[in-house]
Amino acid sequence: MGFEELLEKVGGFGPFQLWNVALLALPRVLLPLHFLLPIFLAAVPAHHCALPGAPANFSHKDAWLKAHLPQEPDGKLSSCLRFTRPQALPNSTLWGMGQSPGEPEGKPSTVPCSQGWEYDHSEFSSTIATEAPSCLSLQWDLVCEQKGLNRAASTFFFAGVLVGAVAFGYLSDRFGRRRLLLVAYVSSLVLGLVSAASVSYVMFAITRTLTGSALAGFTIIVMPLELEWLDVEHRTVAGVLSSTFWTGGVMLLALVGYLIRDWRWLLLAVTLPCAPGILSLWWVPESARWLLTQGRVEEAQKYLLRCARLNGRPVGEDSLSREALSKVAAAERVVRRPSYLDLFRTPRLRHISLCCMVVWFGVNFSYYGLSLDVAGLGLNVYQTQLLFGAVELPSKLLVYLSVRHAGRRLTQTGTLLGTALALGFRLLVSSERKSWSTALAVMGKGFSEAAFTTAYLFTSELYPTVLRQTGLGLTSLVGRLGGSLAPLAALLDGVWLPLPKLAYGGIALLAACTALLLPETRQARLPETIQDVERKSAPSSLQEEEMPMKQVQN
Secondary structure, three states: OOHHHHHHHHOOOOHHHHHHHHHOHHHHHHHHHHHOOHHHHOOOOOEEEOOOOOOOOOOOHHHHHHHHOOEOOOOOEOOOEEEOOOOOOOOOOOOOOOOOOOOOOOOOOEEEOOOOEEEOOOOOOEOOOOOOOEOOEOOOOOOHHHHHHHHHHHHHHHHHHHHHHHHHHHHHHHHOHHHHHHHHHHHHHHHHHHHHOOOOHHHHHHHHHHHHHHHHHHHHHHHHHHHOOOOHHHHHHHHHHHHHHHHHHHHHHHHHHHHOOEHHHHHHHHHOOHHHHHHHOOOOOOOHHHHHHOOOHHHHHHHHHHHHHHOOOOOOOOOOOHHHHHHHHHHHHOOOOOOHHHHHOOHHHHHHHHHHHHHHHHHHHHHHHHHOOOOOOOOOHHHHHHHHHHOHHHHHHHHHHHHHHOOHHHHHHHHHHHHHHHHHHHHHOOOOOHHHHHHHHHHHHHHHHHHHHHHHHHHHHHOOHHHHHHHHHHHHHHHHHHHHHHHHHHHHHHOOOOHHHHHHHHHHHHHHHHHOOOOOOOOEOOOOOHHHHHOOOOEOOOOOOOOOOOOOOO
8 A cells, every 4th residue: 555545545635635725824824925025025125325414404405505515417416426526516606615616617527425324214114135234244234236135135035045945854754844844933033023123234144144044945845745635636726725825925025014114123024934834743744654754654654644634534553563564664665865966868858958047047936036126116115016016927827727727848938938928028119118118027037937936847757757856956957056046147238238138038938948848748647767857758648647736836
């Protein structure tokens, strides 16, 4: 008897599984609250050089600023430079100290902001970009020459997620899903609190990187902990239900960001829910499959009996005797643990792995590039974030219908192509037509979310059963690399303003073309072994297999 038969006996879908999904909803909601937090945490409001000596009650402030600040080519006052001496304005009697009417004509000299900056606090009371330097550090005021450090904070966070995913993947297989989920909760709580109390940029960057590593435990542990208690038939329904929690977190971030305008209190608000999450682990069951692979038969029996009782199955200790469970445990332990090298040993599997790595890099790079770019859309940042979250719901429904009728390969290609086209058309829209730019940005966000959802489903069907988790682990790792580089790509606007959008759209287009090289899996029998993949197993004639809609970990 295998574990699937054992799960069928105690109930593969019922109150026990629904209760488990509900308990594990919190980490899914917390992930987007942290992953997309830089939208508010690292926002850069309007700013200009601090100009000491400005009158407190000055009715001609705009004119006074124009006398002290140079203009950019677009007509806006410079954010990073000021005149060495105040300039005389036409038809103005406002003369600055030291201004000489007889000064020779020519381009006035300018200097950087040596005395700090003044920020517009109408939208944010404070962000890490506006944090004033202190005696402990001179590395805040992350604008102008320091704006790269502001973007780098997001990259450090995603780099931490990448490293944490590798660590938690190994440790959860060795020490158990539930125990490592506790570690993820506690470390996320502690590191989040320390981040909110950061007194310097270096301290903030280090603690946010470590927080990303801790939160990676949620992305690695929660999905197996759910799916290993579900039968194959109901994984699709449970997966779709669970994936909506991410979208709920995206929309919740807009509300929390609107209510809390200070970055330290905002970081506290998205971190403190880890405390009730720690308490909820008292009721979260450990994976019985993992317990059996470790030979912990007695503990597995306890959880299986609880599952049968809650699901109303008349199963007693005799039906789940230790002898029967020991045989299942022995069968689970004989399976050889796969390695990443197995994904490249054979030609066809190597082709699939390389193509999937390109697709996942493109999916993550374009998704986070779009998600973190909420400026210049004619809406405030809170409305944009709410709209970006709301569009994810219909995109998930679109994917669910499309993969069953058009196929996985065409859906993956089409969603990535839609992302690339939306980014491309935004470059052609003039800056005055805000409504068109907003509509294209929302369409691009919807397509990128649909591409993310499809990638989990498609990839899980391409790999054989013996390498499915390993294949998903490798492609997710490459995807997180794309996510970590997306914030840095935004700095390319200093070279050429449209360059970031060209980079996001170009990589998405490359991933779309690469997806066409992958084999179609609709109505195809799932491969069990590497040999099945190499033989290019033929499609089944009539029946389409029900596939698990994997939880989308953005």
